[in-house]
Amino acid sequence: MKSTLLSVRKKMPSFVSLITITAAAIAAQAGAAEEMNHHHHAGHAPMQIQETTAVNTMEDHSQHMQAIQSMKNHDYRRHVDNYTLPSLELVDMHGKTLRMDEVLNTDQPLMVNFIYTSCTTICPILSATFSSAQQQMGEEAEPVKWVSISIDPEYDTPERLREYAQRFDAGANWQFITGEVEQIIELQKAFNVYFGSKANHKPVTLMRAGRDQSWVRIEGLTSGAELVAEYRQIAR
């Protein structure tokens, strides 16, 4: 119960703003007024689209605070891992056959996630998180190779992957990969992300600074800022 309450106060600034008067009174009573006042929007009306945009582009540091707090709260798990990449043949979103090495064993920094185009729950959010991180990084995202590997390769033809990429305004440095079922299963096993059925799949993001470097494995959903922060740690 203790931790539940803390998370309400720290992570739900908009909720706090919605009930400003009452909450402020409670907060004063509880001796936690400084927590509330820290939030920029205290006293505003319920969240609107315009506010959302403003928060994303400029002004206060609530997001960073939130990101830092999230990291402290372990909303996602981070490991450093080494994987042995098997020799596989994959297919990119233009139908071109590529060796596994060409896709994942490059000098470029890599960001990798696992998706499928008819996934409605986790994958659109994982892809939107890649988008968000790319936007926040601006030019810094360009030398990075972003790779999304389909775990439903027979349905996710190159054509479907191209449509999916378009949904997320994916640039040329964001590659979508499919292949033969057996090869894709082997690839998932190599990265320890194979859960048998695609409906069991979990949000995992892998990143590394370059060839022969260790991988950083992130399990769970991150914010765009968190993903950028994790990337900067390995890219230093």
Add this chain to the structure above:
Amino acid sequence: MKLSRQLVLLLLFSSNGLAVTVQESLPAHSGKQSQQERLEAGKQIYLYGKLADGEPITARVRGDVTLRGAGYACVNCHRRSGIGSSEGGDPVPPLIGNALFSPRVVALHDNYPSGALHNETRPAYTTDSLKRALRQGVDPTGRELSPLMPRFSLTDNEVLAISSYLASLSVAIPPGIDDQEMHFATITTPGNDAARQAMLDVFTTFFRDKNAGTRSETRRAQNSPYHKDWVYGAYRRWRLHEWMLHGAPEEWQVQLQAFYTKQPVFAILGGVGSDDWLPVHRFCEEQQLPCLMPHIPLPPTHADDDFYSVYFSRGVELEAQTLAKHLSDTTRQSQQVIQVRIEQGVAQAATDALHQALAGRETLTLTEIILASDQVPALDFWTELAAKYGEAVWVLWLDEEHLKGLTSLAEAGSTSPAAIYLSASLQRNISALQHHPLHSRFTLLTPYRATDNENNTLRFRTWARLRQLPISNLHLQSSSFLAATLLGETLMHLRGNLSREYFIERIEHIIDNMINPSLYPRISLAPGQRFAAKGCYVWEMGKDFETAEWIVP
């Protein structure tokens, strides 16, 4: 001291005092919208992520990840039924009116299927707590919702609209089910007697077994221990009805409606027929009636855009697209391709699909030869074809009856074509082809294994043998068995939630994990996918089947 302060906070957060504060901030004109308009507006948001002004919904997750559009409408995760789903162990809770607007008290069995203690006790949602859940991601007790739940930008009116749509979602028992029985139909058409019998044998045996195995459960349900009532209470006797359709496909709609009016069914299980299946497909969509179709030669291509019909393969269109890919990959110099089909029936869709798939391939020229509906090509036809197009690739979109005359070509020793491709979906029984004198010259396009490797179908064959059921058509019968097993497992997942939409959603979810006793090498679905088998073999019948090429076009 500190702990008691937090208790006070929690109580205040979940009390109605907050709700009143929000209530006052509602726009005064909100009452102007009629209940019907509000419901429709809510439906547009729930299903299509479309706001009243036509703008797409917007939301955020994890603070800074912005989401926009139909891809983030409620329906994506909570599904059309509103009963929810799960992915990777993350549960998506039910939103239907009687679940959302009732208090939730945790009991151990409620945590099924994910096994984690995630569904925590909460009071009933009100419009105001729903508002906070949608905008800020907090539940009525003040607990933060999963990070997977987007935090939406919605006005008060939009939340009210969603709320009234959710209130309209329910698991009211649909037609075709009463206290004792669940009704199902299977569709047959004349002229397919052997296939009809083969399929009905499997279904009637399966139903008899099922009813025999659960007959005491229905009795136990009336007097069951508390922890079993939800199991026993869901059992009903299954009844299968045969809906035999007559005449041309255009006349089927009226017949289907008459059958359905006489005895509504919960779902349609399987069908045999060599015609265009569109009238049945349309009927299922119109009646919002789940249809499981294991072996139809021509399902509508747009089934992915619809909801209620699930097919095991795309039939002849899949074969045509596979052939297009195969020819493009293997043909280097220019090549003439001759397609032969009869005037009526599904083969036209096949020739059209090949045309379309090969559009722009200048090295391949297509010629189509159309036979009259009653014309069975004899020796002279094939001899003439060989004389004229002896060097060409032949694609014969014909069944085994229309291929009989081709036997004589071999005997006459005429020049023969570069390759002869045949369609498995158009054969009544492909085992007949294997006895064709020319079979070693044929290349078969088949979405399922043409020969049994003894492993895949073992479960079905053992089941059939124990019941002394003759196996006359292994593909048709093993895939019918798969459909019946799928029906049984899915209904088990449904328990008391007898929503037709939830039925389809569960099929999408569990089919990948089913034991597959059919000749389809792989079956798989996901939200919105309506064809379980994705690829097709290209098998040179003179060689061992294991040498066949698997193509996913």
